[in-house]
Amino acid sequence: MPKYVDQIFNEDALQALHRIPDASVDLILTDPPYGLGKDYGNNSDKQEAREYLAWTERWIDAVLPKLKPDGSLYIFLTWRYSPEIFVMLKQRMTMINEIIWDRRVPSMGGSTRSFTSVHDTAGFFANSKKYYFDLDAVRIPYDAETKKARSRSIFVGAKWLELGYNPKDLWSASRLHKENPERVDHPTQKPLEIIERMVLASCPEGGLILDPFMGSGTTAVAARRRGRHFVGFELNPDYCQIAENRLASSEATLQILNNQPSEPVREKLAPSELMAAPTRRGRPAQKKQEQSSVKTPASLRTEKMQNTGSQGIETKQTEIEMQTSLWSENI
Numbered sequence: 001m002p003k004y005v006d007q008i009f010n011e012d013a014l015q016a017l018h019r020i021p022d023a024s025v026d027l028i029l030t031d032p033p034y035g036l037g038k039d040y041g042n043n044s045d046k047q048e049a050r051e052y053l054a055w056t057e058r059w060i061d062a063v064l065p066k067l068k069p070d071g072s073l074y075i076f077l078t079w080r081y082s083p084e085i086f087v088m089l090k091q092r093m094t095m096i097n098e099i100i101w102d103r104r105v106p107s108m109g110g111s112t113r114s115f116t117s118v119h120d121t122a123g124f125f126a127n128s129k130k131y132y133f134d135l136d137a138v139r140i141p142y143d144a145e146t147k148k149a150r151s152r153s154i155f156v157g158a159k160w161l162e163l164g165y166n167p168k169d170l171w172s173a174s175r176l177h178k179e180n181p182e183r184v185d186h187p188t189q190k191p192l193e194i195i196e197r198m199v200l201a202s203c204p205e206g207g208l209i210l211d212p213f214m215g216s217g218t219t220a221v222a223a224r225r226r227g228r229h230f231v232g233f234e235l236n237p238d239y240c241q242i243a244e245n246r247l248a249s250s251e252a253t254l255q256i257l258n259n260q261p262s263e264p265v266r267e268k269l270a271p272s273e274l275m276a277a278p279t280r281r282g283r284p285a286q287k288k289q290e291q292s293s294v295k296t297p298a299s300l301r302t303e304k305m306q307n308t309g310s311q312g313i314e315t316k317q318t319e320i321e322m323q324t325s326l327w328s329e330n331i
């Protein structure tokens with residue numbers, strides 16, 4: 001395994017990305033500064049609009065050559081700059097989806113001159129038409145009620161009913177409020193459940209995920225939980241330490257189960273959708289893959305990162321045991 005794999009470097013991504021070989025990464029999954037003035041212990045989110053967009057274009061051009069031909073990219077943004085940044089990316093890649101993350105922020109007053117913004121925008125882009133995408137890994141199981149509603153003989157034993165349905169592009173999952181056990185000391189930490197869905201859908205098992213803006217290490221933790229590798233950068237040494245702690249904790253325990261999210265983003269079928277569920281003729285195509293046959297070894301040797309300053313990160317071996325989810329429902 002190359003030395004840079006499974007490490008987060010406390011460095012400026014723009015200065016360090018050149019160390020990652022071109023065409024070596026399966027998935028770029030990133031959540032850059034949004035340009036909204038957040039305090040990350042540095043000025044990265046405090047650039048004026050034109051400067052911010054020019055900087056964004058620079059890192060996009062530095063990161064895209066790292067992707068394999070069938071690789072893809074997810075980028076979290078805000079509505080303020082997603083139009084400009086999506087145009088940049090559309091000039092370089094194929095846009096597959098705009099995903100809206102509904103953060104489920106409760107209404108608490110706020111501006112009287114605008115509507116309250118409660119969503120982040122995530123763009124999903126692919127390098128080519130042959131991009132990797134494993135729909136079966138992220139299907140949402142139908143609940144017992146739904147299955148019962150489809151109990152007519154033509155549906156009995158229908159595989160689509162067992163496989164579950166395709167997640168839509170509106171993902172409703174609570175932001176990580178202070179009471180949430182997953183929450184660490186980072187102002188814009190993303191919930192694992194949404195990052196894991198992207199990982200499962202768009203990176204093959206054992207593949208490599210690059211996040212140039214790791215923050216508290218959510219992408220790395222999601223990768224490890226799902227049997228993928230990671231590499232990334234983070235400017236703030238305190239966040240690197242937080243990421244290291246998360247990777248060393250049980251939070252980063254490998255989840256094998258049946259390769260589906262253990263805590264899928266909650267979505268309830270509306271009665272109208274029940275009626276529109278696919279018929280035998282329109283049933284979803286099935287991949288040639290056994291549902292619960294993730295061939296993961298009983299234990300996995302992985303590297304634990306340890307910060308050694310700007311020279312990089314030493315590695316130490318730890319053993320990750322297979323076990324079922326430690327997570328309780330958090331939304």
Ligand SMILES: C[S@@+](CC[C@H](N)C(=O)[O-])C[C@H]1O[C@@H](n2cnc3c(N)ncnc32)[C@H](O)[C@@H]1O
Nearest residue numbers: 012013031040044189190213215216218234235
């Ligand atoms: C939106 S946050 C990422 C949060 C992350 N997704 C999480 O769940 O914790 C963006 C991060 O990028 C870091 N950052 C900003 N500019 C950077 C750069 N040039 N290189 C590396 N990291 C950078 C910031 O310090 C900040 O922690």
